[in-house]
């Protein structure tokens with residue numbers, strides 16, 4: 001038969017748009033700039049926020065207390081913690097950090113009713129910025145972006161699918177499932193057309 | 206189109222973010238195998254379907270993905286309130302006791 005060996009390669013779900021080759025230095029020439037922040041680490045953490053054992057153990061493992069107010073997020077030294085639901089958090093970090101983070105959590109939460117899942121293959125993030133960034137997002141979602149204050153993350157609609165949205169560096173981070181990446185990117189590009197759209201060089205941000 | 210206050214996200218959101226999940230507080234028979242077909246059929250299909258105030262469940266499918274309870278007027282879409290299942294239970298029981 002074949003002598004081909006199975007040699008999987010890690011690719012972002014927006015790989016086929018070749019965003020890296022199209023990216024430009026961000027300036028005032030476009031109304032909207034966007035690019036993917038590819039291949040981050042995503043860990044899903046579930047547990048009872050009212051259980052002090054759980055919150056203490058998570059704090060010990062993460063170095064930061066879990067946000068517990070509805071729709072809140074905190075930035076940490078290693079990434080970000082989002083409260084997605086009263087008993088569910090999403091931890092986003094550099095991909096290289098995710099195994100260590102997961103192991104720390106699992107070790108700290110032994111015997112405590114909880115769940116830690118590496119969901120890094122399941123999500124990606126797009127950063128949208130520029131003077132018309134909020135105009136474009138208003139075409140895509142039913143959420144009133146004026147209510148999206150700093151420190152807040154909301155799950156809402158994006159076209160016919162759903163995303164998590166929050167403010168970041170004078171722009172917005174859009175976090176969504178890998179399976180909808182193609183749809184969401186095209187929707188965003190199409191919505192941005194009237195404002196002039198550029199693929200941003202995000203550098204290391 | 207209307208706006209529902211999700212008790213878990215603690216803010217008003219567009220109806221589009223939610224899914225209707227049916228009448229609230231329908232008790233599932235504890236021992237389904239002892240039910241007659243008629244009783245089981247009633248449990249599955251016989252809903253109150255009132256014109257007026259209705260206790261129903263909604264799911265915040267695009268947001269926190271939790272279920273909660275809304276008291277909505279089916280005639281004019283007025284909403285009396287939205288609560289978590291636990292919070293709504295007492296109010297629901299009190300109202301049913303009056304009928």
Ligand SMILES: [Zn+2]
Nearest residue numbers: 211214265269
């Ligand atoms: Zn909600």
